[in-house]
Amino acid sequence: MKRTRRIPSIVAAAALTAALAGCSGDGDGLEQVTMAWLPITQTMPLYVALEEGLFEEAGLEVELTKFENPNQIVDSLTAGQVEVGAPGTAAGITMLAEAKFPGTFKFFGLQGGATEPQRINDALVTVEDSPIRSFSDLKGKSVGTLPGIQWETITKHLVREAGLDPERDVEVVPLGVSLHIPSVVNGDVDATLSLEPVGSVADDEPGTRRAQVNPAEQYIADPFYSGASVLTTDFIEERPEVARTVVSVLDRATKMINEDFEGHKAVLAEYAALDERQVKVVAQPQLRGFEDLDETDLRSYQALVDVFREEGVLGKDLDVNDYVLTSEDLEQKQ
Template sequence: MGGKRLIFFLLILFLALMAAGCKVPAGKGEGEESLKLGLIPVEDNFPFFVAEQEGLFARAGLEVELVPFNSARDRDLALQAKSIDGEVADIVATALLRKGGTPVKIVSLTMGATPAEGRFALVTRPGSAVSRPEQLKGASVGISENTIIEYVADRLLQGAGVEPGSVQKVAVPQIPERLQLLLGGRLEAALLPDPFATLAEKKGGRVILDDTKINRNLSQVVLIFREETLKEKATAIKKLLQVYAEAAGLVSSHADKYRELFITRARIPAELKDTYLSPKFSPPQVPAKTEVADVQEWMVAKKLLPAAYSYEELVDPTFVPGGRENK
């Protein structure tokens, strides 16, 4: 019996040592190379769809799940609930998430490094007599209240010498509905992103103000993550940005190759499928301090924030090469 006990003890000891040897080393937690990213299927996010199709995530040793959302609200709620690790959003949404108790930070721009990227336009209804910005005083202008849409509208109007308070803002959160109200003549003008702005033009609308025609980009799109994810999955996020840079280059230099994917994944309206072109995308870089400050200045004036956050509270520049800042 004593011999059997010894053999049993040695077997248990051997199994324990084997288990200890198979433990994951510190800093290499399960799922470290996996990321769940919340996206709305629009042109802003197209490089991620290209990366998925071309197998670039897998080639980089990443498991990336692109989780689709139909609205920014649902996307943000998922991030707050920790159902996703990060999302593609904007500076307004980033500040509001932090204000609401979800500490997030921007790691890079995904669109808007140059004024030509990510067009927003103030478009009048078909048949409108309005042809100049100053004629919008007292007119109904469709926006999405307390969002990047309203920020862009206000800054475009101010840049044209029109006080935003002099127009009659009408809150229409859903972009397709805003477009239909404009085309139906129930709004005198509306602030629309592409491809909806282009579609409004095609149907007889007139572009009064266009943020690609000024010397700064108002509608910057950013990639954000919860702070805990930045710490736990830093390596994966750096790889993700490298993959994004490669995919952005493919889109910018071989747009025709991905046209069918662009039409379907970016939800391009049927009327534009043969003519509307994919935008170009710049390499990863963090937003400029001046842009982050200006958005927050607007938010404080709108009482969306009690005070502005510091740049360092909203942006982590360590994930892009050399901490490259957009100028």
């Protein structure tokens, strides 16, 4: 059953544009918003919102900071350098930071993968002739994954679930997004646990393949969400109308993608550095906006947080229901 807590509809949010135009901003009357992002498929709502002019239409001008390391996005939010973590912000790291700095974040969307309907998020990538078919084949091997505690923890958990010891049997190597396929091809690592679009590109390129599709969905939760859309509580409290408009714009873009992924995925060429042929093969992700979130989504996010607890990375129990954005959070303070 879906939550009853709602922000105003997209139509109502659009009506805020005129009011926002009169707020403090730049010379064009646009409200400035700072946002950090990672060049992955999960971040598509941001790309579509930018390309379709949805932010400007809603009276916003977004200043973007691109990162290759998921930790850096959450660090920039915690430090107050940016106000919004775009879709694809590391969901696990967000909760780790919240545990360390209570009251810092609220999330309003989730991104990942699912098996039914198939929405690909993660994959074990190898060279085409590798004997590795799954995590259970990684004994004595090296596996690359995104830098930072989130994917290191997820990778070690998947290794453990496959019956191996992540400390003794497998070497986990941090690699930036752009290094995953080259590192496999060059033999620097035996495999990578990669986020889309890396898996789709590897499956299409000669010499590499997806050895295992959606392993996190198999071993942790289905659907599985490694990405989240995040606001800082300072941003929410200081500019609730602007925060509400950011959420509405990204919800609108999420809906557009879910309704016509093929029609919108060309944006990946610019933002995820793919060529036209690669864009054609990219798999559709599982994208959930604020108005979509339901109990299944929240349980799946909780499963990821529980992995961090089980792996000894998170020092206390956290309930994700305490950190989901509500309509009350976005009300204008009198």
